[in-house]
Amino acid sequence: MKGSAAIRRLEDPRQQVLDAVLVLFRRQGYFATSIQDISRESGVSVGSIYHHFGDKEGIARTLYQTLTEQMSARISWISARQGSVHDQCREIVRALFEMTESAPLVMDFMLYAKHREFLPEEKPICSSRPFELMRTVVAAGIQTGEIRKIDVMVASTSLFGGPIRMIMARLDGVLQAPLSGYLDEVWDCAWRSVAAG
């Protein structure tokens, strides 16, 4: 039955560990978080953690890959459901804002964690799938003529740079109110920067 899957998932030690490190990495950072901390917070023993993840880096890598995949999937899904590139991009920004409020730890890890410091093999965040997808959408917008004929990288950073800085400000506590209240104004600014006509 379905219910047992949910319970199993709660008991799944891998998921327990991933949930715990998301909290701990945010609170103390990767390096200040010991395996002992992770064991205590997750309720999974040290030996079990090593059995499942190999080493400490393996935990971070698994978390990183899981989250980037989820985010990519969500962006693709949104993108496919919208008609115009304008609507696609606006809904992506809306989704990013919504994720920031509902899962700030995830957004924090995605945007702020210096993956290069503890995942030297991984590509920089700018080159990760979610950001590549955003650039793809922008490139399509230039093709359709919705977006002015400018460099794709310039268009992407102009369109999403403002919203991303707002998210960072919110995660830092510089911004007190929820992002949803700023969405219309932020999107209006962002779109003006690249809109054709």
Added chain:
Amino acid sequence: MKGSAAIRRLEDPRQQVLDAVLVLFRRQGYFATSIQDISRESGVSVGSIYHHFGDKEGIARTLYQTLTEQMSARISWISARQGSVHDQCREIVRALFEMTESAPLVMDFMLYAKHREFLPEEKPICSSRPFELMRTVVAAGIQTGEIRKIDVMVASTSLFGGPIRMIMARLDGVLQAPLSGYLDEVWDCAWRSVAAG
């Protein structure tokens, strides 16, 4: 004479250490850099380093404060020399781009370093002096009517968010060519997002 000052500065152990950690923190990050590494790279002994900085965190703090002060001073200077807010902001972006090319290590430390992980006392980078100054300029622009009447934070992130993302892409190696070639297009986009009229 002036020459001896320059030589003295090269011999100043504090400066030697700060120069070295800028390189090391960029290459390996704060936590992966040991005091031994710093001693080797700077040519200053471990004991001397502790004498001057107290502890490892003291090195990072000194570096952070020195760089934010320099950056703030430069932004203030630029801002004071320009007539319109439009020109002030454009020259700030130009200066940021120029700094990225001439001193990438400095920009990397300012934008990318997770200061919260090793400087828990410091304010988040969004709240640091340089960013506050930028918001002040933007607020002035709203007063003069050059910038539309929108939320100051929204206006700031919209205006500088794109350029900052371009800088990050450049530091990550995602962008191959120097930023100077993108300045006009980036600034055009940025200004459109907030310009009145």
Added chain:
DNA sequence: GTCTATATTCGGATAGAC
């Protein structure tokens, strides 16, 4: 102020029982 040698702590990783 500068340096070398050293102490002490800490945390990643493993061994091996269950």
Added chain:
DNA sequence: GTCTATCCGAATATAGAC
């Protein structure tokens, strides 16, 4: 698969001579 007890290398910080 899970757990506890343990090892061992590494890194911060200090002591104390010069």
